[in-house]
Amino acid sequence: MNSNTKMLYGVIHIGSTALSMRIVSYHNLDDIQVIEEVAKEVTFGEEVYLNKKLSFASVNRLCSMLNGLKQLLNDYQVKEYSVYATAVFREAENKRAILDLVHVNTGFDVQVLDMSQEIYLEHFALQHQLRKYNHKNSHSLGSDFLFVDITSGAMGLTVWQGGVLTYQHDIHVGTLRLLETFSANQRASRDYPDALAEYIHAVMRPVWKTIEQYHPSTLVFSGRESRIIARLLGWPVIKHNMAICSPEKINSLYDAVGRQSSSHIRQAYGITEAEADVVLPTIHIYREILEHVPANKVVMMGTTFLESLSMYYGAGKTDDQAIVEMQIQNLKLTESIAEGYYYEPKHAHCMQNYSHIIIEAFRSVNGLGKREEFLLSMALILSQIGKYVNLIDSSRNTWSLIRSIDIFGISEKEKDAVACIAFYEHKGMPEEDDYAFKLLDDSMKMTVLKLIAVFRLVRAMDISRKQKIQDVTARMVDDTLLIEYDTSARTALESWFFEKENDLFKSVFGIEAKLERR
Numbered sequence: 265m266n267s268n269t270k271m272l273y274g275v276i277h278i279g280s281t282a283l284s285m286r287i288v289s290y291h292n293l294d295d296i297q298v299i300e301e302v303a304k305e306v307t308f309g310e311e312v313y314l315n316k317k318l319s320f321a322s323v324n325r326l327c328s329m330l331n332g333l334k335q336l337l338n339d340y341q342v343k344e345y346s347v348y349a350t351a352v353f354r355e356a357e358n359k360r361a362i363l364d365l366v367h368v369n370t371g372f373d374v375q376v377l378d379m380s381q382e383i384y385l386e387h388f389a390l391q392h393q394l395r396k397y398n399h400k401n402s403h404s405l406g407s408d409f410l411f412v413d414i415t416s417g418a419m420g421l422t423v424w425q426g427g428v429l430t431y432q433h434d435i436h437v438g439t440l441r442l443l444e445t446f447s448a449n450q451r452a453s454r455d456y457p458d459a460l461a462e463y464i465h466a467v468m469r470p471v472w473k474t475i476e477q478y479h480p481s482t483l484v485f486s487g488r489e490s491r492i493i494a495r496l497l498g499w500p501v502i503k504h505n506m507a508i509c510s511p512e513k514i515n516s517l518y519d520a521v522g523r524q525s526s527s528h529i530r531q532a533y534g535i536t537e538a539e540a541d542v543v544l545p546t547i548h549i550y551r552e553i554l555e556h557v558p559a560n561k562v563v564m565m566g567t568t569f570l571e572s573l574s575m576y577y578g579a580g581k582t583d584d585q586a587i588v589e590m591q592i593q594n595l596k597l598t599e600s601i602a603e604g605y606y607y608e609p610k611h612a613h614c615m616q617n618y619s620h621i622i623i624e625a626f627r628s629v630n631g632l633g634k635r636e637e638f639l640l641s642m643a644l645i646l647s648q649i650g651k652y653v654n655l656i657d658s659s660r661n662t663w664s665l666i667r668s669i670d671i672f673g674i675s676e677k678e679k680d681a682v683a684c685i686a687f688y689e690h691k692g693m694p695e696e697d698d699y700a701f702k703l704l705d706d707s708m709k710m711t712v713l714k715l716i717a718v719f720r721l722v723r724a725m726d727i728s729r730k731q732k733i734q735d736v737t738a739r740m741v742d743d744t745l746l747i748e749y750d751t752s753a754r755t756a757l758e759s760w761f762f763e764k765e766n767d768l769f770k771s772v773f774g775i776e777a778k779l780e781r782r
Contacts, residue, residue, distance in 0.1 A: 271581060272299070274337050274345035275573045278326070278374065280309020280352045280416035280440060281488065281538060284570045285333045287340055290578035293392055293586055300340060301570070304329060305538065308352045309416050313444040317358040320365075327369040334370060347372045348573060350382050351417035351438070377675075379434050382569070383420030384673045386413050388579075389572035390486055390565055391424065392586055393505065405508070410480035410557055414487045414546060415569075416440035421471060422672070423478045429593040430478060430600060432672040437467050437549070439489055439542040457523045460544065464552050472556045480557055483511070486565040489546040492539050493517065494564040507564045511554050514562055518551045591638050594673040598645045601669060605649035614731045615644045618722040622777075625738030626745050630773060632714060639678055640715045642671065643685035644722075663687040663700050680704055681712050688716045689723060693768065717765075717772040724761035725779065733758060745777040755781065 274287045284303035288296050308326065312318055318326075330347075337345055353359050353376045366374055377385070390411060398405050411422040417438040423431035443451070445463065450456060485493070497517060499507035521529055521543060530540035579587050599609065619640055623632055650661030666683035674682070680703050687700040694701040694713060704712060725733050725747075732753040739746055762779045769777050 270297075271578060272340075272342055272344070273577065273581075274340075274342045275570065275577055276330070276333055276345065276347040276372075277570050277573060278308075278330075278347070278349040278352060279306075279569065280312070280350070282306060283326070283329055283333075284568075285336070286570050286574050287337070287342055288574050288578070290574075290582070292582070293575055293579055293584060294396070296574065296578065300336065302333070302336065303570075307538075309440050312352050312356050313417075313440050316356070318352070318356050318362055323362055323365050324369075327366060330366065330370045330372055334372070346573075346577060347374045349374050349376050350569070351379075351415065351440075354378065355417060379418045379420075379436075380670060380672060381675050382415060383413055383418070383422070383432075383434055385576050386486060386567070386569055386572045387411060387420065387422055388586070388590060389567050389575045390484065391590075392575070393565070393567060394484065394563070395427075397506070405561060405563065406481040408478065408480045409482050409484055410475065410478075410553075410559070411484045411486065412549075412553060414439060414485075414489045414549060416488075419549065421475065423475065423480060425478060425480075429597045429672070431474065432597060432670060433471055433474075434670050435467060435471070437464065439545045442545040443541060452525070457544065457548070461548050461551070464545075464548050468549075468552055476556060481559055482561045482563060483553065483557060483559045484563045484565060485550065486567060488568075489542050490564050491566060491568075492535065492543060493546055493550070494566070495535065496521070496533050496543065497564075499564060505566045507566075509562050509564070511559055511562055514547075514550050514554060518547050522547055522551065590673065594671075595638075595641055595645065597672055598642050601671070602645050602649055605652035605665065607645070608648060608729060610731060611726055611729045612645050612647075614726045615719075615722040616641050618725050618733075618736055619644065619718055621736050622718060622721065622738050622745070622747065625747075626740055626773075626775070629740075629775075630714060632711070632718075636711055636715060639674070639682055640685065640718065642674070643682045643689075643715065643719060646682065647686040647689045647719075659687050659689065659691075662689075677705060677708060681708050681715075684712050685715050685719055689719055693771075713772050717769045720765040720768055721762065721777060724765045725758055727761045728757055740775075743775050745775055747777060747779045748782050749779070750782050 271290045273290065274285060276285045282303050283306050286301045287299040289299055290296050308318060308322055311322060353362060353374065356362060359376065363374055366372055394405065394409065407426045409424045413420040415438050417436070417440060419435045419437050421433050421435065422429070442460070446456065494507055497513060526537070526540040526544065529543050530537055599607065620637065623630065623637055646666050647662060649665050650658035653661040663683045663686060666686060667679060671679050671682070684700045684704060688694060694716065696702060701709065732751050732755055733749045735750040737748050759779060766777050
């Protein structure tokens with residue numbers, strides 16, 4: 265996109281408590297003009313948490329509302345748009361039927377975001393805004409942050425130290441989920457506040473030992489719930505983007521409302537019933553965090569998920585450097601995960617370098633984009649973690665571990681792809697009935713085959729773990745991918761394994777790869 269060109273697009277979010285849309289004119293992350301924004305409160309999330317599905321009456325109402333938004337897009341002559349759904353679709357047992365009905369009745373293809381994707385998109389906007397603020401204000405917020413993003417169905421905890429993403433974990437303890445854990449009669453009981461606090465502590469207790477070692481000095485609270493709490497404190501953060509306070513302010517609010525009923529909170533602060541219902545779970549979560557994280561400052565963010573979506577969409581379409589920087593941070597976080605199991609950093613970095621050179625050399629014919637290369641890098645980093653369990657059948661162990669851990673910034677489908685690539689890192693050809701391969705979407709299977717073929721080549725090039733092959737270059741010569749290198753060492757082992765893996769490469773890409781010393 266030309267540096268002076270602005271892009272017009274719309275984003276729609278189907279949330280648990282609201283259906284919203286934003287139409288923007290995008291130039292860059294710091295130059296986004298909101299043309300139109302609309303939102304309508306809904307109770308779809310409450311229905312799904314109660315009944316595990318969305319009724320057809322609610323789906324029809326949703327379709328009617330979406331068609332209204334579609335007309336608004338047409339009125340503004342917006343040709344480019346995307347529709348996203350979070351927990352309300354993700355948690356519904358009849359998700360497939362809902363998606364089909366929405367498509368048939370509105371023409372919209374809805375992208376259902378996994379929990380990790382939802383937290384990641386919110387975090388993308390938050391860290392950009394916090395960095396910008398800190399840069400303008402002489403880093404007054406410090407350099408060690410714990411981001412706490414609470415949604416209706418989950419909570420994301422993300423630690424940044426000195427500009428580096430060092431920890432991320434998602435917990436199934438969102439506000440609506442907490443409310444549905446207790447019956448209406450239980451929530452009306454005098455014992456409810458104590459029981460709620462004990463339950464939250466029991467769920468969150470496993471993360472504190474890890475988080476405490478990072479010593480975050482600033483807490484960053486975000487999400488709809490944080491905006492409600494900020495209003496109770498008298499700070500309209502939605503207008504000013506953020507409010508900064510001391511932990512004592514949050515504790516004072518806890519003392520004021522932590523044992524009050526929703527009706528009392530609603531009347532005392534003039535908020536809606538739906539807002540009052542989430543105050544108690546939220547303030548108890550905040551109290552639990554403050555008791556284990558002795559932070560100096562608390563930042564309440566006004567950023568909405570819709571705003572985050574619109575920022576990320578534009579950044580992705582324009583290949584903004586912020587996307588690349590976040591992916592680099594994601595890989596650093598992936599490395600820290602691998603270090604907790606078994607990880608050979610020099611070997612992994614060497615293979616990443618080789619794979620980038622090779623993919624770039626025949627990019628025009630391999631059909632692999634930057635996202636696919638990113639997934640390959642994750643697989644290269646995590647490919648040996650199964651050895652932590654045992655050396656026998658380590659590939660199966662690696663596959664199981666990857667699928668069981670939180671990997672920030674990728675979807676569950678992408679995580680299955682990363683696990684599958686690592687599973688075939690040194691042997692076998694994926695077959696349709698293989699348990700690691702058959703889990704993949706048909707659209708993902710060919711991509712995974714390609715990435716496995718590249719993986720096996722670069723693994724062969726450093727099979728000795730000695731990084732003997734140096735100054736690597738690659739280029740296409742007719743129908744051959746020629747990889748050349750310099751070295752003073754003997755490379756018979758690397759050459760023999762490369763020749764062995766070349767058969768898979770040829771069967772996938774239809775071209776031969778040659779490894780030659782200059």
